[in-house]
Amino acid sequence: MNLFEHDTVATFPAGCLDGSSTVLAVVGIDVPAGRHGVIVAGTPFHPLDHRWPDQPADTGIIELLGHRLPVLDCVVGAAPRGTADVLVGSAIPARRGDDAWCWLVVHVVELDPSLATWAVGASVRLTVDGKRRWDLSGAHTACHLSGFAINAALAGYWRKPVAADALGTPDFERQALVASSLSELRYHDTYRIGRSLRKAGFDTDGLPSVVPSLGVTLEKRMCDWTATAAPVRVTAAGPGLGSIRTWTCDLPSGTVRVPCGGTHLTDLAGLAGVRVEVSLSAAGDVLDVVGTVELHPVGASARADARVSR
Ligand SMILES: [Zn+2]
Numbered sequence: 316m317n318l319f320e321h322d323t324v325a326t327f328p329a330g331c332l333d334g335s336s337t338v339l340a341v342v343g344i345d346v347p348a349g350r351h352g353v354i355v356a357g358t359p360f361h362p363l364d365h366r367w368p369d370q371p372a373d374t375g376i377i378e379l380l381g382h383r384l385p386v387l388d389c390v391v392g393a394a395p396r397g398t399a400d401v402l403v404g405s406a407i408p409a410r411r412g413d414d415a416w417c418w419l420v421v422h423v424v425e426l427d428p429s430l431a432t433w434a435v436g437a438s439v440r441l442t443v444d445g446k447r448r449w450d451l452s453g454a455h456t457a458c459h460l461s462g463f464a465i466n467a468a469l470a471g472y473w474r475k476p477v478a479a480d481a482l483g484t485p486d487f488e489r490q491a492l493v494a495s496s497l498s499e500l501r502y503h504d505t506y507r508i509g510r511s512l513r514k515a516g517f518d519t520d521g522l523p524s525v526v527p528s529l530g531v532t533l534e535k536r537m538c539d540w541t542a543t544a545a546p547v548r549v550t551a552a553g554p555g556l557g558s559i560r561t562w563t564c565d566l567p568s569g570t571v572r573v574p575c576g577g578t579h580l581t582d583l584a585g586l587a588g589v590r591v592e593v594s595l596s597a598a599g600d601v602l603d604v605v606g607t608v609e610l611h612p613v614g615a616s617a618r619a620d621a622r623v624s625r
Pocket of ligand 1 (some may be wrong): 459497562574575576578
């Protein structure tokens with residue numbers, strides 16, 4: 316049994332979709348019988364985050380001991396450094412990045428128990444479903460733009476000074492966002508319109524009048540940004556899964572950076588279009604923003620890059 320001393324090396328921030336590695340452990344986890352969690356030294360798979368589960372896990376294939384095993388799910392695991400005591404998901408008591416813990420990518424597969432014994436130390440080939448990754452990345456990149464766009468659209472509704480976003484606009488998103496979920500080509504942000512937002516100085520009474528046109532306003536702003544084809548990248552403070560990662564986008568008005576654990580397009584040219592629907596609950600206390608994303612085919616923007624570089 317290996318004792319964990321290091322985080323899993325995560326290559327998804329750089330956009331990797333495949334790689335080779337060695338199995339460090341196979342753990343039984345709280346999933347239907349027959350399923351195991353495979354932990355390797357390094358992986359391109361993006362796991363579901365246990366604290367802010369906005370982007371679903373990658374799926375794909377692990378080739379192990381001559382078997383092609385579908386990766387059915389992928390979750391964050393953690394073990395106190397120097398132990399083999401792996402916890403997954405909501406059972407993890409530590410905050411991500413806590414240095415006393417090793418942060419691990421756990422690939423959930425169906426594995427014959429007899430094979431599990433032999434797997435530790437074996438070489439593996441890991442391949443992520445690239446189409447699903449691209450569609451999740453597109454939704455995630457659009458979701459970030461949507462946050463900046465709603466901040467800009469509602470900037471005039473603040474009666475007091477409030478913390479600004481990375482573009483210098485009053486940060487409605489930071490004050491009001493309570494949930495964010497992503498799926499392939501779709502994002503859904505939920506904002507709480509309540510007493511604390513009013514106390515922070517937001518004109519909640521003025522909001523209902525702007526909601527009917529807000530979707531079109533967001534679409535227009537996001538379309539202006541995607542037309543710039545600004546480069547997007549995810550930078551990491553270190554190679555391990557627990558390292559802090561930052562989404563960076565070089566918009567004409569300046570480079571914007573926000574903390575982000577997910578995956579993204581390589582530039583805004585990958586976004587072919589976004590349709591945004593905004594609704595306010597009858598009680599006026601919940602604002603939902605749902606974006607549906609259209610993408611250029613995988614590799615289209617890479618080809619565009621190649622043309623530019625010639
Ligand atoms: Zn993000």
